[in-house]
Amino acid sequence: MYFTLLAIIAVIPFVLGIVILFHNRTPLFNVAVAFLILLAVWQFDISLLYGTDLFSKEFVLRWFSLLRFGIIFNLPIVCLFMYLLLTRYSKTGFFAKTIPLAGLRLLLIASVMLSMAVFVVSNTRYGIKNMTVYDDGYPFPLHYYPQFGDWQWAFLLNIGLTLLIAFVLIFLSFFLAVKEYRFFSVNLSIAIFTVIGIGMLSGYKILPLFVSGISSVMLTLLIFIGLIQNLNRGLKDQKNLLHKIMNLNPNYIYVKNEDHQFILVNEAMAGLYGSEADEILYHTDLELNPRSVQAVRIEMEEKKVMLGIKPKYEKLEKIVDYRGDTKWIEVLKIPVVLEGKQLILCVGTDITQRIRDEEYILKTEKMSVVGELAAGVAHEIRNPLTSLKGFVQFLGEDGTLSNHNILRIMSEEIDRINEVVDELLLIAKPQGKSFKEIYAAEILDDVLLMLKETANAFHIQFDANIDPGVSFSGNKNHLKQVFLNLVKNSIEAMEFGGTIRIWCVNTSDGFAEFILEDEGEGIEQDRIDKLGEPFFTTKERGTGLGLTVCYKIIKEEHRGTIQFQSQVGKGTKVTIRLPLDPLGKENV
Template sequence: MVEQARKIAAKISISYIIIGAIWIIFSDQLSHKLAEGDFEAYIFFQQYKGWFFVLITGIVLYGLVYNRARDLFQTQNKLVNKEYELQASNEHYQSLFKHNPDAVFEISKEGAIRAVNPEGEQIMGYSCAEIGQGGMSKWVVPEDVERVKFYFSEALKGKPSKFEFQVLNREEERRILRSSLLPIIVHNEISGVFMIGRDITNFRRDEERMIESEKMSVIGQMAAAVAHEIRNPLTSLKGFVQLIQVTKEVNHDHLDIMMSEINRINLISSEMLILGKKQHVSFQKEEINELLKQVVVLMIAEANLHDISIELEHSDEKMYVLCDANQLKQVFINIIKNSVEAMSQHGKIQLSITKKDGNVIVTCKDDGVGMSKERIKQIGTPFYSTKEAGTGLGLAVCYKIIERHQGSIVFESEVEKGTTVTVTLKEAHLSS
């Protein structure tokens, strides 16, 4: 800048000197000529040549200085405008950051938390400075650290992501954040990561309550059928005991039957107990054939009451899915229960388990009343039910649970022919 100013000043001075020199040479020669010829003109010229010089250099200097000054002011104007724009964009960013109803964390490439907005401070119960003292791993619950690190490294590669994880706040309370991670790109380079998170803990708790209460209501509805199912082996047991009392003899074949009846009662009642138990949602690898067998044990009771058979075509190969076993059972119970209700008397429900493209696919096929296309569209809407005593919550809960398992449910149906429900879940490998 100084160098440039010096150049401009030098240019103006040199221009002045050159014009001066040219004028001196020119005026001297003209004076000579006039002195030889026209003396009066010579006097006139001598008298006014200084004024001429001042006038000409004045005009030239005005031109030069005007040009330069104009450039200078234009540049300065541009600068002021740029600064104004910069300030406006900074204020834009600050509004987005400060007044965001979601928590915003600015994280450096190294994983240090550089800035946290007021909502982030509120969720964590710590100030921005306190949060900045620890890296992400200090606030994330231990079981989620690896996952957060993975998505963080993906964001550093330029790939944004959406996921849920839990943080520990000042009260050592776990809060669930539904968050997005996105790269901060400055001058075409990734300088860090923004994490935008919404506290969904309360929402999740309400959802949990709804799933739980729907489960309890289904268990209530199943109770009668299950009690009935237990009464049959009990009746047979009673018969054998009475026989022993009369004959005072123990028949070994009878003992085997008695044992198997006791096992059946045990199986049904323990499945009912497991299902009814209030448990923390926990995702574990479960074998899907085994899980469905346990569901069938319970549903057979309901089916038997209506003379409906349930066939489970399970695979010999073990297939695992990462799931909350009880919630997944709840899904299949609801689906099978709907099939039973769609058939009223007689009929067959076919369950099958297959594997395709890294997914485990469970289908439930019935030959019940079926549904029209319009009705299929309504499925999953809470309180949508065509049954007199229906709650219309069963499938709404199924959708919620399957969504949490990152799977899908698809309904295919034909009126008066039957319905096939397909549940697709990601296969989990036991070793991973």
């Protein structure tokens, strides 16, 4: 009975060693596999001693001596373990620097040679010379007991060195760099030291022999627990790494279940809702945006994907985030089946900037074409226009003609055409950087003086708050044209009169900031983005070139910014920011 029980116990570490071998083949775990297999051989070797009713003394003596390598060759295993810890897994490399690498290799070779010598001796009369039967009663049942030879000291030396190195390994294990390896190594070192120690106490009748079998099972389970925790930590670390990679990805990534609830969300996607990823898990789009038509549309599209109506969904979508900003997203939605559950994976790429860049390139190309066209048209028109203007003036001086009113209108229309030609030429020709120090008050005072009579005719007042100390480098005439266009547009937009307010200050970040605010009819939001494009205008008889010239002077020539804000029926606000030294800013 004892032999059968202990033989079954010996199978446990062997099976665990095979399991580890198939799940993890790193050098550290290979050491554990070798130890468990040797432990299984040793435990089976001990079980033979309890086969008094099954085996003869000669049979037990022969096989006990052969299978004794299970305990003897633990010395090379612990030396290999030490070698790996000091050369591959040490946290700081301190021990590897203290102990020469050649010394570690020499120790490993010596341990192999010593173990082989001890094994050879153990299979002679100098190691184990005979078997006797002992029946000392409980807790020492009937069993064979070896009679040791004169060289038994070699075996004891082998075991003593194994225990010493195993004890040192317990301490060295704390210097492993990887946490899961550190935990497993401590467990393995303790297991080796404890199993061999208890085995020696059992071999010399201090403890019953079967105690070593029970300790082997317990410590095998300890190693198994270490393996499971190692695997769990590895899976947890992989999960954390995947989450970190997913969160670092600028694309919008999420997974939804059959109920359209978010079950996996990266931080970029959570940013569209203005919340953390954990806060939107197990919620639907409709729950996060109860009144959103966008949420209804998304859910309907995802239903089609899950039902297989659209096996793969690819589309460019216009999305509005929680701040109200519009984004263009390239969306890819794919159905996924995981453990019988229908899921949907979505990856969205924000191409808003790319679309803006493309629009800017198109606008730039359009400006280039308009510039070339403008130069040709302006020169072709200007020559005959000059002639027509001269003839009209000549006819106007003739006192015999009665249609002076018609000639006056013709002269005014020719002047208007001439203004358009001047604007075309300003668009076409490159602007030189002939800047000088100018004061904002000088420009605005001249503009308001020129438009004062026109403003009075429309019952419009100016409320100017201009810091007299605001000065910057720029082209005075060109900037005067900008403010003339803007103030004139405001006057024309205020059909029923009102007040035009103008501010001008120096900002702390090195800009001169101008703000013009009127009380006119305002501009629709979808038309603001098109302001500045050639031939786009909100006026019935406008050409759209006035604002195009303004944009060119402010943005390209003076390296500034111009921004329009407007509400229909309430008015328009224009903010212009000019760097104090545009040439210096450009050269930085």
